Amino acid sequence: MSTTEAAPVPAQMRGGGRSEIRRLLREPSAVIGGTIILFFVALAVFATWISPYDPNTPDWMAIRAAPNAAHWFGTDDLGRDVLSRVIFGTQASLAAGLVSVTVAMLIGLPFGLVAGYFGGATDMVISRIADALLACPFLVLAIALAAFLGPSLQNAMIAIGISAIPVFVRVARAETLVVRTEDYIAAARAQGLGHLAILTGQVLPNVLAPTIVQATLTMAIAVLAEASLAFLGLGQLPPAPSWGAMLDVARQFLGEAPWMALFPGLAIIALVIGFNLIGDGLNSALNPRQ
Amino acid sequence: MKRIGTALAAILMIGSGLVSASAATLRVGIQDDPDALDPALSGTYSGRFVFAALCDKLVDISPDLKIVPQLAEAWDWAPDGKSITFTLRKNVTFHDGTAFDATAVKFNIERMKTMPDSKRKAELAPIVSVEALGADKVTFNLSEPFVPLLANLSDRAGMMVSPKAATEKAGDFAAAPVCAGPYQFVERKSRDLIRLKKYPGYWNAGAVGYDEVVYYYVPDSTVRLSRVRAGDLELAERVAPTDLKTVRDDPNLTLHSGQGLAVSHLMFNVGAGANADTPLGKNATLRQAFELAIDRNVINRVAFNGEFLADNQMIPPSSPFYDSAHKAPARDITKAKALITAAGMTRVPIEIQYENTAGDARVAQIMQSMAAEAGFDVKLLPMETTTAIERYLNGNFEAYIGNWSGRADPDPTLVAFFSCSGSQNVNKYCNKDLDAILTQARGEADEAKRKALYAKATDIYLTALSSIPLYHPNWFFAARKSVGGIVMVPDGLLRLVGVKPTN
Numbered sequence: 001m002s003t004t005e006a007a008p009v010p011a012q013m014r015g016g017g018r019s020e021i022r023r024l025l026r027e028p029s030a031v032i033g034g035t036i037i038l039f040f041v042a043l044a045v046f047a048t049w050i051s052p053y054d055p056n057t058p059d060w061m062a063i064r065a066a067p068n069a070a071h072w073f074g075t076d077d078l079g080r081d082v083l084s085r086v087i088f089g090t091q092a093s094l095a096a097g098l099v100s101v102t103v104a105m106l107i108g109l110p111f112g113l114v115a116g117y118f119g120g121a122t123d124m125v126i127s128r129i130a131d132a133l134l135a136c137p138f139l140v141l142a143i144a145l146a147a148f149l150g151p152s153l154q155n156a157m158i159a160i161g162i163s164a165i166p167v168f169v170r171v172a173r174a175e176t177l178v179v180r181t182e183d184y185i186a187a188a189r190a191q192g193l194g195h196l197a198i199l200t201g202q203v204l205p206n207v208l209a210p211t212i213v214q215a216t217l218t219m220a221i222a223v224l225a226e227a228s229l230a231f232l233g234l235g236q237l238p239p240a241p242s243w244g245a246m247l248d249v250a251r252q253f254l255g256e257a258p259w260m261a262l263f264p265g266l267a268i269i270a271l272v273i274g275f276n277l278i279g280d281g282l283n284s285a286l287n288p289r290q
Numbered sequence: 291m292k293r294i295g296t297a298l299a300a301i302l303m304i305g306s307g308l309v310s311a312s313a314a315t316l317r318v319g320i321q322d323d324p325d326a327l328d329p330a331l332s333g334t335y336s337g338r339f340v341f342a343a344l345c346d347k348l349v350d351i352s353p354d355l356k357i358v359p360q361l362a363e364a365w366d367w368a369p370d371g372k373s374i375t376f377t378l379r380k381n382v383t384f385h386d387g388t389a390f391d392a393t394a395v396k397f398n399i400e401r402m403k404t405m406p407d408s409k410r411k412a413e414l415a416p417i418v419s420v421e422a423l424g425a426d427k428v429t430f431n432l433s434e435p436f437v438p439l440l441a442n443l444s445d446r447a448g449m450m451v452s453p454k455a456a457t458e459k460a461g462d463f464a465a466a467p468v469c470a471g472p473y474q475f476v477e478r479k480s481r482d483l484i485r486l487k488k489y490p491g492y493w494n495a496g497a498v499g500y501d502e503v504v505y506y507y508v509p510d511s512t513v514r515l516s517r518v519r520a521g522d523l524e525l526a527e528r529v530a531p532t533d534l535k536t537v538r539d540d541p542n543l544t545l546h547s548g549q550g551l552a553v554s555h556l557m558f559n560v561g562a563g564a565n566a567d568t569p570l571g572k573n574a575t576l577r578q579a580f581e582l583a584i585d586r587n588v589i590n591r592v593a594f595n596g597e598f599l600a601d602n603q604m605i606p607p608s609s610p611f612y613d614s615a616h617k618a619p620a621r622d623i624t625k626a627k628a629l630i631t632a633a634g635m636t637r638v639p640i641e642i643q644y645e646n647t648a649g650d651a652r653v654a655q656i657m658q659s660m661a662a663e664a665g666f667d668v669k670l671l672p673m674e675t676t677t678a679i680e681r682y683l684n685g686n687f688e689a690y691i692g693n694w695s696g697r698a699d700p701d702p703t704l705v706a707f708f709s710c711s712g713s714q715n716v717n718k719y720c721n722k723d724l725d726a727i728l729t730q731a732r733g734e735a736d737e738a739k740r741k742a743l744y745a746k747a748t749d750i751y752l753t754a755l756s757s758i759p760l761y762h763p764n765w766f767f768a769a770r771k772s773v774g775g776i777v778m779v780p781d782g783l784l785r786l787v788g789v790k791p792t793n
């Protein structure tokens with residue numbers, strides 16, 4: 001019995017985080033993805049200083065101007081600088097990705113932990129609710145919620161966050177089911193630790209890695225969802241820029257002003273690829289099974 | 291790629307050529323699927339668009355908004371204005387072969403006034419009784435003089451359906467309507483097409499140029515236009531202003547445009563509930579400042595490629611009752627600022643609601659940007675159409691971009707928006723003097739005197755500015771060069787008498 005009295009540290013947590021970071025840096029997809037995300041984060045943070053014009057100031061004399069020396073990405077239907085609007089639009093997209101996924105994780109993770117750890121009726125109730133939410137396609141659920149809450153970036157983030165909760169419940173629950181049968185959990189219980197202490201001290205750290213991988217992948221979906229909601233007029237309120245809303249307007253001028261659609265479209269693609277690459281990289285680096 | 295495109299276009303053209311050689315068919319793309327095809331029940335523009343081929347009316351309106359004969363050849367107002375007698379066209383038959391006469395008119399008016407879900411009741415409300423004086427003479431007795439009656443009879447309220455068919459088919463009438471227009475009903479595929487064929491017994495059959503006309507439901511204006519360009523349709527109604535260059539540049543197409551009756555205006559909540567409690571809702575001076583802060587010409591140029599008509603009145607300039615003495619004020623930021631200062635303010639907050647359509651969204655953002663320069667902090671609230679309309683009808687807005695289809699006569703528009711109990715007076719503006727003038731004008735048969743009354747009304751509503759009219763949309767149809775004889779009328783309906791293939 002004396003051997004079990006040593007602190008029960010799970011195998012994959014040993015060696016702290018340094019080896020994971022080193023492994024992550026060896027993953028080319030993680031490096032490329034990370035660079036892309038960092039680039040967009042920098043755009044969002046320094047938007048005010050980088051962008052050549054105010055994103056909301058129209059120029060009635062330069063409507064739908066093609067890309068030129070003064071406006072590298074051209075101007076939109078109200079004569080606003082597309083480059084400046086793409087740069088400022090980064091803020092809405094990143095905010096939607098980060099905030100909504102954080103919301104989803106903060107709510108989904110505890111429920112998943114509880115469901116997996118206690119099992120039985122608790123698991124039954126939580127899992128069925130999660131399943132019911134999952135049965136509704138992600139975007140449809142987000143659109144329904146956003147339409148119900150009314151158009152604004154904040155409501156769009158809440159809608160996307162709520163829609164993403166069941167994914168996190170499922171991931172956390174599945175991992176918890178594996179972890180709770182481990183010897184170190186039995187050991188912790190034998191030591192007399194309470195449920196809360198075991199959940200936060202033993203289970204959570206082991207469930208966190210796959211959840212983070214899931215979070216980065218969900219961010220990509222959230223960015224797309226924000227663009228979709230904005231495209232439908234359920235996101236950022238005008239005139240504040242959002243890539244999705246820019247696409248919605250650009251759609252009417254595809255023939256005569258393709259630059260209005262091209263640049264926000266490319267920005268969405270780049271950011272989503274960035275999140276997916278970093279998610280793949282994290283998965284390879286953190287998943288001990290690989 | 292281009293060569294394949296040309297080849298395809300050629301094949302399509304040959305194909306359509308063969309079709310039109312055997313039997314001339316006019317294929318028309320319409321933006322909405324019409325509702326019930328019964329003049330008593332219809333409530334959509336697209337329905338009226340189809341009725342223009344299917345159902346003749348007692349009177350019609352001309353391109354210059356004059357009332358002209360159709361099924362009625364002449365009419366006489368009684369000196370007291372309380373009755374009107376129509377002389378009907380002879381030898382007119384309905385599509386089922388039954389005769390059109392005074393009894394049929396009496397039947398139709400009574401049907402529209404009494405049918406439980408008739409949408410024509412308000413338009414015909416002043417009619418107390420209808421008397422058939424002979425086969426071709428019919429008198430309408432009115433409760434009060436009501437000059438706009440003729441304008442109402444130039445639309446669905448004046449469309450005559452076959453009494454036999456309406457009685458026999460009763461509730462199913464709309465599924466296969468029987469009228470007295472140039473074309474008769476063949477079939478309808480819901481959300482797809484409506485097919486009509488030429489009625490050989492039409493009173494003016496010689497002027498009907500196509501054997502068949504088919505209305506295809508094509509909701510997207512760009513798609514409608516591409517189908518006309520491909521030779522897949524002969525005509526598309528309501529082409530977007532931003533697509534007009536494409537039409538003008540296409541050698542196979544003709545752009546048909548005309549002034550409309552519609553108006554787009556910014557309504558301020560001046561008396562409906564708590565939302566009226568805004569600086570702009572309470573103070574006409576601030577509303578005047580708002581009007582001076584915006585430039586209608588820029589709105590028209592930026593939002594609609596300058597293809598619409600920037601104007602400051604609810605009644606379009608094409609109307610004989612338009613008041614040319616009240617010109618739209620030019621943009622004047624200094625004066626707008628001075629008015630705001632005079633009202634004791636520096637920044638004036640206002641929230642503008644609108645239906646989230648491309649046009650309104652652009653107009654809203656342009657106004658927001660312009661008004662900001664004068665000192666208005668405009669917040670925009672785009673709403674999905676159904677929600678927006680519900681909030682509009684409940685007066686649940688501080689300001690709202692309204693789109694009104696307009697009428698041939700000024701009375702329905704002005705009464706609806708500015709009389710104390712008007713059906714569209716959702717922002718609750720009320721001025722007893724204006725009410726009295728509008729009531730007097732609807733009873734005034736003398737056109738010059740009536741015009742003077744409307745000038746007075748215009749002066750009052752443009753001073754109160756409970757609503758700031760912004761522009762009048764124009765109508766744009768794109769048709770293939772092979773379609774001749776199209777005449778644009780301000781109601782935006784395609785009249786098919788006189789329209790024929792040119793080759």
